[in-house]
Amino acid sequence: MINVVxxxxxxxxxxxxxxxxxxxxxxxxxxxxxxxxxxLVGLLNxxxxxxxxxxxxxxxxxxxxxxxxLLQCLAVIGCHKLEIEDYENQLLMVAEPNEPYKTSKx
Numbered sequence: 001m002i003n004v005v006x007x008x009x010x011x012x013x014x015x016x017x018x019x020x021x022x023x024x025x026x027x028x029x030x031x032x033x034x035x036x037x038x039x040l041v042g043l044l045n046x047x048x049x050x051x052x053x054x055x056x057x058x059x060x061x062x063x064x065x066x067x068x069x070l071l072q073c074l075a076v077i078g079c080h081k082l083e084i085e086d087y088e089n090q091l092l093m094v095a096e097p098n099e100p101y102k103t104s105k106x
Contacts (some may be wrong), residue, residue: 023063026070029079045075 021066030040037056044051049072073083 019063021063022065022070024055024061025074025082026060029074029082030077033077033079035077040077044072047072063069 030036035043038053041051041053041056044056056058061071074080
């Protein structure tokens, strides 16, 4: 008999969008600590990284940033420990909207 929970986790691991997970993980940790992208720019600049608001917005929006960037961001916002298996529930609060944005009035 196949363990359904194991099968679901297996499918989840191999069919998920990892860029989206990385983006949502960073955003959820920032939200939990009350930081905005603008705050993050200042904190990263303080440790010698030359980032702009536009570059941070772009990196986080794409979600395809490096592990180094993720660790730098987590360090400057004071996140020193992550529960990887537990963070899925926290991501719901910063999930991207599923509905397309309306660009015109009708």
